[in-house]
Amino acid sequence: MLQKILLPIIVFIIVLIGLTFGEGVFTALAVWLHDITGLVIYNFSDLYYTVSEYVARHPVKIVVALVVTAIVCIWIYKNKDEELTRQASSRKIAIFLAIFLGWLGAHRFYNGQIGMGLLYLIISFIWLPLTVFLSLIDAVRYIFMNDEEYRLRIQSS
Template sequence: MIQRAILVVAIFLAILLALTFGDALLAQAYAWISQLTGWIVHNFADLYAGLRYYLSTHTTKVVLAIALTIPVSWWVFRSREKELRNPANHRKIAIVLAICLGWLGAHRFYLGQIGWGIVYLLILWFFAPLVIVLSLIDAVRYFFMTDEQFTIART
């Protein structure tokens, strides 16, 4: 159940990022990531203020992203039900989550490793660049694992 919820959140964030950074993708993404990292390093209140500002200035994008997330998630779950249960796809989804949302520990939560996910959030609170590096290391590690090794590692 938590895997489906995380997959829905990942789809939503991917759609929202595509809508937000559609024009000048690299320049905007770089500015957003550096600004977001600066907020997180200083205080979560700054992150809340930034999210609140973003929601107030880009309300239509957020609503459109939510409206698109629901049918896309439904389609993915309906058409790919058997494939989503395949351990190889769990590994692929974990790699994508580690790259895109690894700084939040989303890949660890997706794999059911709640404790490690909380550790990632704590590291994020104290030193954000470290958690980004750790999540990229996890992505590379998952990429080079076989499906059998991945199944053993996630238990």
């Protein structure tokens, strides 16, 4: 179920980035992340204003991205539905969490490592870039493990 919800969101973001690529999206994304990283913890309105400003500047791109997202998702649901309904490995979920919510320690909480998850939260309040870096290291570690190694490592923790 989670995969069916996340798939359109991920496809939409990829399509939107693809449509914006020619306008220096990576530079803009780096500046945006630099501006947000220290402020998101204290003030979520900055994130809202950044997104609303983007929507106001690029409404056509967003409509095109939504249409392409709908077409791609319908095609994927029709042709790959059995793969989507198959149970995902917990290692893949941990990789996803480490990449997108690792700065909050979500992957550590998911793995049952409550102490390390709390440590990630504390470090993120002190110096957020460190937890982003550490969570990406965890994601790379999980990527290069197979499911059996991952299961054994998590059980031993």
